[in-house]
Amino acid sequence: MSTANERIEWFVKARFGMFIHWGLYAIPARGEWVRSHEKLSIEDYQPFFEEFNPVNYNPKEWAALAKKAGMKYAVMTAKHHDGFCLFDSKLTDYKATNTPAGRDLIREYVEAFRNEGLKVGFYYSLLDWHHPDYPAYGDSFHPMRDNEAWKDKKHDFSRYIEYMHGQVRELLTNYGKIDIMWFDFSYGNMSGETWKATELVKMVRSLQPHIIIDDRLGGNIRSVNKEIYAGDFASPEQIIPPEGVVDEAGNPIPWEACITMNNHWGYAAADKDFKSPKQLIRALVECVSKGGNLLLNVGPNAKGEIPEESVEILTEIGKWMSKNGESIYGCGNAGLPKPEWGRYTKKGNKLYAHIFERGIGPIAIQGIKGKVKRARLLADGSEVNIQKPWNAHHYGDAIFINLRSSKLPDEIDTVVELELEE
Structure with a gap:
């Protein structure tokens, strides 16, 4: 059995x-x-x-x-x-x-x-x-x-x-x-x-x-x-x-x-x-x-x-x-606090940022500074910029997702795949 x-x-x-x-x-x-x-x-x-x-x-x-x-x-x-x-x-x-x-x-x-x-x-x-x-x-x-x-x-x-x-x-x-x-x-x-x-x-x-x-x-x-x-x-x-x-x-x-x-x-x-x-x-x-x-x-x-x-x-x-x-498939709790803009899921070394709310300016992610190898929009594989912008200098060890548009690519849930260092 x-x-x-x-x-x-x-x-x-x-x-x-x-x-x-x-x-x-x-x-x-x-x-x-x-x-x-x-x-x-x-x-x-x-x-x-x-x-x-x-x-x-x-x-x-x-x-x-x-x-x-x-x-x-x-x-x-x-x-x-x-x-x-x-x-x-x-x-x-x-x-x-x-x-x-x-x-x-x-x-x-x-x-x-x-x-x-x-x-x-x-x-x-x-x-x-x-x-x-x-x-x-x-x-x-x-x-x-x-x-x-x-x-x-x-x-x-x-x-x-x-x-x-x-x-x-x-x-x-x-x-x-x-x-x-x-x-x-x-x-x-x-x-x-x-x-x-x-x-x-x-x-x-x-x-x-x-x-x-x-x-x-x-x-x-x-x-x-x-x-x-x-x-x-x-x-x-x-x-x-x-x-x-x-x-x-x-x-x-x-x-x-x-x-x-x-x-x-x-x-x-x-x-x-x-x-x-x-x-x-x-x-x-x-x-x-x-x-x-x-x-x-x-x-x-x-x-x-x-x-x-x-x-x-x-x-x-x-x-x-x-x-x-x-x-979604094979994913679970990411072990990170819920972000104000949405939710996380995680599978292996892939962290998925589910962005529900665009907010203003760059989107902050706490707790993974120095661990991200690359970031992609999951829907089409396009690169996402995650550099720390000049105006975020004083805001701790967060990294920032810099979206080019004031609107989300997907208003339901824009998913950014972050590949982490193993």
Whole structure:
């Protein structure tokens, strides 16, 4: 079995991935939590199962888009909280093969993304609002949590655990090599060994020794003596940690911020509050500068199409990445204080100055005087002048980037590659 460091090596180099939230909830188009938020019964939700037919689903297009955007891996919802399976599980009838779609949508995803050279991952919800043996009345999130008719309904949670473990076994047996297992999520008493998490992780590792697992089974990934199920990487959601993620001893932990493009994970037709390519590129840079990854979400619609806004955003990100990806892949914390004009990333003897704000005059870089062999604009390889100008004589040991124009070459993020003496 590979060590934790060997397993995670590709992940900390990749830095940028695609999250895909897709399922029956694309039809009501009010987000993936619609059943819980609106307390919909199984009967209320059943029409979406009966009409689910994503006629334009073409994961080859999704994979090509992810690759064009500069992403190196993807994670897709094999089963979300509503219990609906996009894969052909032998353990349930509540699956895509029994809808008008009539096919295993996960198999097509795996093949398409793998063919583009991207790593593939599965999101799998530990919750299940469809399974009869998952706790309903009194649960924190179940759609029937307040429904008195469910108060005395009997369930056998051990049967659900057997089902859940069985489905994970199917996912990690029937689709070839899988790179990430993304469990979601633990809460209250529904955590850790409630899921039989040690047994689950041992099974996962026995089936796919090289797989990496997120931190949502309920363990403490920040503990020096962490549980076997604590995970290989932390997964902050809708936030970029102020100073990255470290364990109790102060050692950095691999992490990945999962972020939506608008305000929902699943397709929400009315939510047009999309972040700009500039915001998202700078978020990616921020993650990398703090030793983390960005897992950026798309929520395809009921026809199986990634929303036009998301396609446009990813295309713009891809243009920037095609010129500046070297400052992202394999890079991490530079060990320098954050500069007022932007951020740093670093890989080996290459320091990347990500300049967000032009300011006035030359741009100061502290802490590397006498160490710079050459400076280039990463986007086109053109020389950048870094001599100390006459008017900076009294300002310590800073070196200065002297840009010829009062405007930045790239208003989103102008990257200067500084090659340092080894």
